[in-house]
Amino acid sequence: MTTLTLNLPLQTASRDAGAWAAAVHLLTLWYARARQRSQLAALSDRQLADIGVTREQADREAAKPFWRS
Template sequence: MSIQVCENYQPSKEIRNSYPLPAINLRKLACILNQWQQNYRTRKALIELSDEQLKDIGLNREQAHKEATKPFWIGYYLKL
């Protein structure tokens, strides 16, 4: 499931009427879990970048360390 699908996910009226509420909530949960997994992977990769690579993306070592040490669940909010 892609991030773009999750960010834009808004169940249609037909889906809301045809599926029980827990099915819709499971879709939202899947999006959240997907984002948490991506946060974990990208933060782990960020800490492994060289100073030159960090400079290319506009970060210094301190900023990268601060971002990389955040818990994976920080930084993703889904409107319920």
């Protein structure tokens, strides 16, 4: 008698979990970028000068889409 064991469902579940984790990580990263760029755009010129950033640099960074680093 021969015994055959298939681990395909378990491997597929593991691969799917990894894909979900990667998707959640990417969405979290995108959300953080959008929030940080919004906060940067809201800083006053004086606050920007305190951190060594010009208004032009801040505006350019804030104008980037969330998916672009």
